[in-house]
Amino acid sequence: MVTMKEIAKRTGVSISTVSLVMNHRDAGRVKPAIAAHVREVAEKLGYQVNPMASSLRTNRTRTIGFISEEVATTPYAGGMILGAQSAASQLGYLLITVSTDGGMDEGEEIDALKRYGADGFLYAKMSNRITDVPSRLKDCPVVLVDATGRDGTTPSIEPDEFRIAYDATTRLIEAGCERIAYIGCSEAMLAQKGRLAGYKAALEADGRKFSERLVVNVPNNGPALEAVSDLFDWERPDGFFCFNDARAWYVYECAARHGLTIGRDVSVVGVDNHRVFAETLSPQLTTVELPHFEMGYWAAMKVVSLIERRDLDDMEWPETTAPMPPLDAEIPAKIHCTLIEKESVREG
Known part of the structure; x- marks a missing residue:
């Protein structure tokens, strides 16, 4: 040795x-x-490094606790956890993940991680929301992942929801679409607010007027298909920006029922780059990829910088689909997501 x-x-x-x-x-x-x-x-x-000897010298275990709610049970968990684990490993830390889904008591899970001597914590949510930092974590280095702290002071990382919509809508404008609809989300979410604002801003930047008639906010169910079908009948959009890839499916279905071809008669941009939809929709869906790996990686780097009270300027950052912000970015730190070109947007 x-x-x-x-x-x-x-x-x-x-x-x-x-x-x-x-x-x-x-x-x-x-x-x-x-x-x-x-x-x-x-x-x-x-x-x-000998972890046991190091912990005795520094009073640190070089362990990070990853606490998730509605993350570990989703298709996106792998990317977020892999990002956090990659950064932790690069920095010589061990990542321990716990999920508070399925009736698990969050407080008990946090206490267990503390008993193991976790030096810091990542507190992850799904679908970008405002959250309170658990009182048990108030005295610990903590970073929020895909969430914004209600206190406005806890370091956090999230997708830039405004830029997601602005870039997607701009892509449809560049493709020559004249009537661009937004298929939004009926739930009150940070992502919905940011994406609707980005959609409006892109239209206005091109000198177009925003029309409520071209916006339908729907859940993921049967009535959503009916609402999108009505939009086809009454407004005849030739471009669609969809809140996510799942809602883009309704556009594909309605276009087929109306005898229209995606990528020629109608252009569509989704959000998620969800593997199921990416592999089943034809033509393949142009989409904005959410930065789950990047959020996990950045959050782990940030929490270690808080634990060790240093800026980590000497660390090499990996090449990623979306560029990551600096560790000293304003709270909440935002990631400018990348639009993945496929086949659902016609040539301009």
Whole structure:
């Protein structure tokens, strides 16, 4: 097993210097060039930090608790958890996930993570909402994932809902669509508010007037299909921005019933890049991908920066579909999501 003493001997520095570098406490104490050399030698030798010894020295377990509600039971959990786990692993931390779905007591789960000595917490929601930070986490480093804290001070990360709609609607304008409808969500959600605002702004930026007649806010059920069908009959849109990929299905169904071809007569943009719809709708749906991996990764980086009280400027960030904001971004930090071009938008 490679020791710090061996690394110190190979690099010509003291054991204490190696310790500072390997425990990420070198900022302002060790010259960057020396720190980089120590890390390079440690990697070549296959050095691994001893978690037990490290926790005894620093009073940290290098563990992050990931608390989720309505996340672990959705198709998006994998991306969010994988992002958080990737960042945690890169920083030498272990991620422990718990779900409060299915009658699990949130307070008891948080207490269990505290007993394990978690240094910080990620508190994740689904579908971007305003939430209260649990009182049991008030004295801990915590970052909200896909949520905004009601207190306005807790670090958080979420998709840029306004830009999702603005970019999608602009894409339909560029494709030459004259009457662009919005198939929205009937629930009161942050995403619905932001996406409706982005849709309106894109129309106004192109000199168009917003019309309530081209907006239907629907749930995911039978009446939604009827509402979209009525929109086809009475307003005859040639472009549709849909709140999500599931609602885009209604547009596909109604277009077929009206003898119209998606990607030629009617253009459609969804949101989610949901695997089921991405693989079954034909032609394939142009959509805006939600940044679940990016949100998880950023949140884990942020909580470690709070735990260790450093900016993590020395860390390499991965290439991702959507660019991630800096760790010191304003609260809530927002991710500009990426539009994935497929086949449902006609050529302009």
